[in-house]
Amino acid sequence: MIEKINELLNNAPCGFLSFTDEGLIAMINNTLLKLLGYSLAELHQQKFELILPIASRIFYQTYFFPLLKLHGKAEEIYFSLRSKQGKDIPMLINAMRLEKKDKIFNHCIFIPIHQRIQYEDEILKAKKVAEEAIEKQKIAEKALVKAKEMAEAATKAKSEFLAKMSHEIRTPMNAVLSMSQLLLKTSLTSQQQNIVQTILDGGETLLVVINDILDFSKIESGMLQLEEYPLALTDLMKAVCNLFHSKALEKEISLTYYLNPDVPNYILGDRTRLQQILFNLVGNAIKFTHQGEVLIFVTSKIISQEKYEIRISVKDNGIGIEKHHLSKLFQSFIQADASITRKYGGTGLGLVICMNLVTLMGGTIWVESNGNIGGNPPKNWFPSIYDDDDDDDDDDYNDKKGSIFHFTFITKAVANYELTYKISKNSLTTYSPKTIPEKSPLKILVAEDYPLNQKVIQYLLTSLNYTADIVNNGLEVLERLEKQFYDVILMDMQMPQMDGITATKIIRQSSTPQPYIIALTANALEEDRQLCLNIGMNDYLSKPIVITQLKEVLENAKIKEII
Helix, strand or coil, rough: CHHHHHHHHHHCCCEEEEECCCEEEEECCCCCHHCCCCCHHHCCCHHHHHHHCCHHHHHHHHHHHHHHHCCCEEEEEEEEEEEEEEEEEEEEEEEEEEEECEEEEEEEEEHHHHHHHHHHHHHHHHHHHHHHHHHHHHHHHHHHHHHHHHHHHHHHHHHHHHHHHHHHHHHHHHHHHHHHHHCCCCCHHHHHHHHHHHHHHHHHHHHHHHHHHHHHHHHHHHCCCCCCCCEEEEHHHHHHHHHHHHHHCCEEEECCCCCCCCCCCCEEEEEHHHCCCCCHHHHHHCCCCCCCCEEEEEHHHHHCCCCCEEEEEEECCCCCCCHHHHHHHHCCCCCCCCCHHHHHHHCCCCHHHHHHHHHCCCCCCEEEEEEEECCCCCCCCCCCCCCCCCCCCCHHHHHHEEEEEEEEEEEEECCCCCHHHHHHHHHHHHHHHHCCCCCCCCCCCEEEEHHHHHHHHHHHHHHHHCCEEEECHHHHHHHHHHHHCCEEEEEEECCCCCHHHHHHHHHHHCCCCCEEEEEEEECCCCCHHHHHHCCCCCCECCCCCCHHHHHHHHHHHHHHHHH
């Protein structure tokens, strides 16, 4: 250990010298010897004053050594050493007295002034570099903050643009779809019914595309929020199967679902978004299956007390997905094969939206098709659902046709939901349309600036045996209310001169009898709906208006009148 210490001391970057109180050099390192030009034999046990010029000797005798003896140390002392060649070398000295084996040694560390200046210059340069780096970092941080603000502004502008475009597209779509619905209820020939149904189907398809783009925009901007309410999984499965029942029958495809016995029926979750995922997966399964069946399996595993991971699998024996297309499956605006887009249509956003919704629910989504795996399956998962009892034993897994989409989500079981559901359901029957007593027709005022939509709403209300007055903006609504009371106002949000939001605020702040106000708007974002409810509107209808939804909100208005 001592040898290692001596070796380090000998090769230290600064000079080291130790002398006794008698002034004899006891130790000197190689660094200082090299600097002074002496050999160890020439200086060992020689007088320390030998390497001091006259001025330094006087300073050493009168100040340095007495100070060292008095305080036991001396710091930052300047004097010169003389080299063998007679050159004086200014030094910075730090010294300390230590006792070893009843003998005192004075240990000194020497740093040449020129080296000190060099070190200081290097330090100053390093400090300057550091300050410049800090300044650059500050500039970069400011640029990052500005870029973030610009990105947020761009996201907001994009959302506003999409909301505006949604409004502009939905407004005429309201006329197309609503009039098609009304036309189907009239006496038409078989050919005419087919033409109108084609118009209606095309309009609804366009509406799905619009909704996909809006959902994708909300997800991309982080604006999508999930709700958490009790729901029944069996009801959810029935609703999905009922929706696709007619399409499955058309293609002679069997559509069934199965819930494992250990799956909790009542859970907390966002029913609308779960339906959206299932609608997409089941819709694709039926779309790409020409014969056979589509099966929905629901299984679960317990994570902790009352906390479950639910796994839903949608299996079909359709055309399947090629291995080299699986990596593209969950990418935005991409379908597995360009020819699929031409043949089957679609935006290529459905699975991306599903993936993002599942991620928000704490789960993952993946697919197995034609013996290959895509997406993000859990680590402990292995393919097993293909193993059907009716398959031949010699069938190879890689020969299996069709696809199975799996997704998981984390939820909590709700033990007492069934009782709550029954009570609320029974309580609603008291105010069901059948038990509502006879009452004079509702006085309805429609505030809508678009002439075509005015006709549509008028026709829809007439088909439901209602009549209504029509105005063009919020100012006209206020003028009408000064003259007479209306039970219900169907209030468009965007109108010239005064919009529906402003008009509603004025109405709610007045002391006059309060009408039942229903937002009537082409804006489809959740925040638009919430804004309407926050300012005091009672209900919300999104364009294109579905006649059954219009009927429902008007029945709700009737119930309020009775209460």
